Amino acid sequence: MSTKIDKTFIRPYGDTMNDGRMQISFSMPVKADESGKEAARQLLKQMGLDEIEICYIADLSEGFAHIVAYGNTSAFVDLTKIQVKTVDTDVMTMEETDEFVEQHLGRKITIIGACIESDAHTVGIDAILNMKGYNHRYGLERYKWFNTVNMGAQVLSEDLLAKAREMNADAILVSQIVTQKNIHVKNLTRLIEMAEAEGLRDKMLFICGGPRINHDLAIELGYDAGFGAGSYSTDVASFIVTKLANK
Amino acid sequence: MLHLTIPQDKIDSARGFAKQITHSLEELLNSYSSVTIERTVLRLLGIDGALEDGTPIPNYIVDQLKSKNALDKGVAYWISNAIVYTGLSAQEVANSVKDGKLELTQIAQQPTTEVIKVMNDLTQKMIDHIKQQRAARESYFAKYGPRNTPSLYVIVATGNIYEDVLQAKAAAKQGADIIAVIRSTAQSLLDYVPYGATTEGFGGTFATQENFRIMRKALDEVGAEINKYISLTNYASGLCMPEIAAMGAMERLDLMLNDAMYGILFRDINPQRTLLDQYFSRMINAVAGIEIQTGEDNYLTTSDAIEKAYTVTASQLINESFALLSGVSPEKMGIGHAFEIDPCIENSFSYELSHALLTKTLFPHSPIKYMPPTKHVTGNIFEAYIINAMFNMVAQMTGQGVQLLGMLTEAVHTPHLADRALAIDNAKYVFNAVKDFSSEITIDKEGFINKRAEAVLDEAISFLKRVAEQGLFNALEKGEFANIKRAQTSGKGFEGVFRKSEDYINPFMDKIKQELNLD
Numbered sequence: 001m002s003t004k005i006d007k008t009f010i011r012p013y014g015d016t017m018n019d020g021r022m023q024i025s026f027s028m029p030v031k032a033d034e035s036g037k038e039a040a041r042q043l044l045k046q047m048g049l050d051e052i053e054i055c056y057i058a059d060l061s062e063g064f065a066h067i068v069a070y071g072n073t074s075a076f077v078d079l080t081k082i083q084v085k086t087v088d089t090d091v092m093t094m095e096e097t098d099e100f101v102e103q104h105l106g107r108k109i110t111i112i113g114a115c116i117e118s119d120a121h122t123v124g125i126d127a128i129l130n131m132k133g134y135n136h137r138y139g140l141e142r143y144k145w146f147n148t149v150n151m152g153a154q155v156l157s158e159d160l161l162a163k164a165r166e167m168n169a170d171a172i173l174v175s176q177i178v179t180q181k182n183i184h185v186k187n188l189t190r191l192i193e194m195a196e197a198e199g200l201r202d203k204m205l206f207i208c209g210g211p212r213i214n215h216d217l218a219i220e221l222g223y224d225a226g227f228g229a230g231s232y233s234t235d236v237a238s239f240i241v242t243k244l245a246n247k
Numbered sequence: 248m249l250h251l252t253i254p255q256d257k258i259d260s261a262r263g264f265a266k267q268i269t270h271s272l273e274e275l276l277n278s279y280s281s282v283t284i285e286r287t288v289l290r291l292l293g294i295d296g297a298l299e300d301g302t303p304i305p306n307y308i309v310d311q312l313k314s315k316n317a318l319d320k321g322v323a324y325w326i327s328n329a330i331v332y333t334g335l336s337a338q339e340v341a342n343s344v345k346d347g348k349l350e351l352t353q354i355a356q357q358p359t360t361e362v363i364k365v366m367n368d369l370t371q372k373m374i375d376h377i378k379q380q381r382a383a384r385e386s387y388f389a390k391y392g393p394r395n396t397p398s399l400y401v402i403v404a405t406g407n408i409y410e411d412v413l414q415a416k417a418a419a420k421q422g423a424d425i426i427a428v429i430r431s432t433a434q435s436l437l438d439y440v441p442y443g444a445t446t447e448g449f450g451g452t453f454a455t456q457e458n459f460r461i462m463r464k465a466l467d468e469v470g471a472e473i474n475k476y477i478s479l480t481n482y483a484s485g486l487c488m489p490e491i492a493a494m495g496a497m498e499r500l501d502l503m504l505n506d507a508m509y510g511i512l513f514r515d516i517n518p519q520r521t522l523l524d525q526y527f528s529r530m531i532n533a534v535a536g537i538e539i540q541t542g543e544d545n546y547l548t549t550s551d552a553i554e555k556a557y558t559v560t561a562s563q564l565i566n567e568s569f570a571l572l573s574g575v576s577p578e579k580m581g582i583g584h585a586f587e588i589d590p591c592i593e594n595s596f597s598y599e600l601s602h603a604l605l606t607k608t609l610f611p612h613s614p615i616k617y618m619p620p621t622k623h624v625t626g627n628i629f630e631a632y633i634i635n636a637m638f639n640m641v642a643q644m645t646g647q648g649v650q651l652l653g654m655l656t657e658a659v660h661t662p663h664l665a666d667r668a669l670a671i672d673n674a675k676y677v678f679n680a681v682k683d684f685s686s687e688i689t690i691d692k693e694g695f696i697n698k699r700a701e702a703v704l705d706e707a708i709s710f711l712k713r714v715a716e717q718g719l720f721n722a723l724e725k726g727e728f729a730n731i732k733r734a735q736t737s738g739k740g741f742e743g744v745f746r747k748s749e750d751y752i753n754p755f756m757d758k759i760k761q762e763l764n765l766d
Contacts, residue, residue: 027665058668061420062413066665118433118449120514123548123622130550135589152515152731154436178432178450180406180661211626211658229626229658 007079020072022049027066032059040067049073085216087225087235089242094138097237101145104245110147111140111240112164113173114155117187121177122153124210128173128233137232146237157191161200171205171240179212185221192222205243207236249644249685251601251608251700252692258609261704264711265564268719269572275519276526276572280753282743283438283520284527285309285322287489290497291373291755292326294341295456297442304341305490306439308351311344315352319748323755327366331357337369370754373497374534374762380499381536387476394478395424397617397642397650399674404429404661406448408458412465415477417664419469422671425478425502425649428462429661430454435485435514436739440494450661454481454491459498478502480540483528484510486520486740492528496535502581502649503532506542507569508562511723512731513545517738518723522569529573530759539575540649541566544585544618546729552587552622556602557706558729559584563606564711574763577612581649585618586638590630596637597696603645604690605700614648617641621657628655632673639677644685650674 005017014021024044030036037054044052049071056068092100101109113129115122127134129150131141141148149167151160164172174191176184188208195201201222208218209227218226225239286305296304312318312325329340332354343349388394401423403411408428415426431448434441444461445453452458459481466477480502483492488505495503507525510516532539543559543566550558563582570580584606588595606615619638624631635653642650652670654662662670690697714722726732760766 025665027663060417060664060668062417064417064664066668118431120432120435122513153513154433180450183449 008081009076010079011076012073014070014072018076020074020076021051021070022073023068023070024049025066025068027060027064029063030065031063032057032065036065036067040069044069044071047071048075085219087215087227087239089239091234092238092241093234094143094237097234097241098144100241100245105145105241108145108147109171109240109244110149110167110169111171111173112149112151112160112167112169113140113175114151114160115153115175115177116155116157116160116191118154118183119176119178119187120153122175124177125150125152125173125175128175128209128227128231128236133233135232137234139233140237143237157187157194160191161194161198164200164204165198169204170244171207173236174206174208176208176210176213179210184210184212185217188221188223196222205240207239209236249604249688249690251604251690251697253605253608253697253701253704257701257704257708261560261564261609261708261711262568264708264715265561265568267715268565268711269568271715271718272522273572275522278747279519279523279744280319280321280747280751281520281523281740281745282309282313282318283487283524283740284489284753285312285318286439286487287493287527287531288321288323288753288755289326289341290490290493292323292337292369293373294326294337295442296338296341296345298345301442303439303442304345308341308344312351313745317352319745319751321747321751321753323366323752324362324750325351327362327369328357329354330365331361366752366754370758373755374758377496377531377535380496381534384476384499384501384536387470391470391474391476394476396614397647397674397678398424398478398614399671400425400427400480400616400649400651401667401670402427402429402651402662404451406431406450406452407446408444408452408461409446411452412462414664414667415462416465416469418667418671419466419475419477420473421668422675423477423667424475425480426462426466427480427651428452428454428458430482435482435510436516438486438740438743440487440490454494456494456498459494459500463498463500480504483532483539484542485514486510486516486524486743488521488524489528489531492531492535492537495537496531500537502538502540503528504542505529505532505539506583507566508728509542509545511733511738512729513542515733515738517741517744518720518733518735519744520738520740523744525569526573527753527756529570529575530756530763530765533574533576533579534759534762536579538579538581538614539570540581540616541583543583544587547585547587548622550729552585552589553592553598555729556703557710559602560605560609560703560707561710561714562728563609564707567610572765574759574765577610578614580610580613581616582606582610582613583616583618586620586641586653587618587622590620590623590634594695596641598699599637599641600645601696601699602703603641603647604696605703607645607647608700609704615646616649616651617647618651619653619657621653624653624657626658628659631655631657632669635670635673636677639674640681643678643681646685
């Protein structure tokens, strides 16, 4: 690698620093022939790419073609000006978290999880909550100092909040996997608005998770934290106990 | 030849326990009915349509009879009685009820022989129609040739049936054998089937009879263009299981996801309701020649695919046993399983091969339904593509019947046009590359693959034995299945289960039982 990287001026890297080389794959209603390639080329040109190479075009039938292309972008980013909101609590192991709760909170923490509204996909909430866990990290059900309830799929917001009230929950975990037409945003908004109306919003932590969710979006929607793809039970558990201890 | 060496007495013993489990439910299956079974009867009598507010007419009539405490006789009687009295058709009677011009329970009791005759004629008419659809399917296959094995199964899920048609046609031309129209995500919990063509859905398109018709027509058209019969499938599951089966039978769907216990475990639908509904829906599928498919993949997406492999085997055997009770022949049972082992595990391919061979060994005549990797596919489209190739290789080597193609964009979005085409290319390449490979290799009887399969079967046997001893409902209540506890009288749709009266009639169930030689 070259000795110096100018962090204020960064482009994609193909095989030479800042060459801006990118791969692009898409389909279009064009013929898989020279005219189709030219259409793709002109599109990529308008996107600001140079040195365009349409390396593959194939007929998808019904008048569509699949295109794979490479091109150089002249766009760049300044890494010194990047700001993202992330969950910034230190991540602890299950044992450390249990110890932390014992020392700093001294009582069992009640956590209620659900896939809310229309969402029927429990894979996310299960990965975080189930005893078994995911990728060598046990789920929250296994934590000694957690009292965890997994309400499963298609739980109505009102039912989740009723349960939270009944059990005097410390944290609510909501998973949203289906994101077609931004249904996840609608569902999450509905829950938080109901929680506010019922005066529950500030009584417990509201945390959401899912492949299209990040901390930024979660904060924007009025949640305490959001966990996207690649998050583990340990991230969520550490956040909950640290936040509760600081309250 | 690639085959396992497993003692037949073990296989027999597993089947025996499964039979013990399902046969202990005969009292429930014979003495009870449900609101969706009655709505199915109405649909089969030829009643369709909806009220202004979207309530389907079958729901309206069943709810009305229920409120008059008249449902336990069965809807067929009330409609037939009204037909004799008014001289109207079934649909006209239904419309009059909808418009408030007719009150079924207020009509004087008509001569029994006439009522029975009307009922039998309408039943025969619909059974004839369903058998014609079955014959049409068979003649298409005779004309164009049989379905490929493994069949290439892809999904369309835009939410808009007309957009689905475009994608389905493209997929058919790319080589797909079976098109599944994924349902809108919440449909399984709707206690009614929406009416008419739909253009909005979440994560899928509503299953409606009109949508079935639109897609069937499109696939017949594209089939004529490419000289191939394109199969269509949907989901007879959730709270409207038999209604959807009936709609599929009428509109010539070819396969139906139709699991006996999926709704109980993964949708919290009442156990009694689910078992009753699957019993009738599978009869309808059987008489219509529709291939049912079971949903064992769900056990693995929620649990570890190695540790819980035996739950798949156990569920397969229970599903088979229930299907036999409904008259489904083994050739029409698409027993399910999935390729869901963590790709980081050493020898994961051997495990997958072992599990897939076990399924094939237990169900040699079944067009086994093989589900693709999803749990460990997380957005790295390049990795997904290679895992899918391994999945395709196992399928071809072990003779799976229906291959649900894995998408490289699993966990990213519902498949785009190019995603589907790439999945088909992947399968075609791998299937072709290892076409006859397995006929030249053998499995070491003492090796890992054979021993692993036998160990899974052993675990399944002891599990099935435990369930058989305590009974299915007790086992469900204790959370024996998928660690999920389900009580016999809780869950969605329990209020729709009722005990039949002495004079209850479901002419379709009676007729289908006759057709299928069930007692």
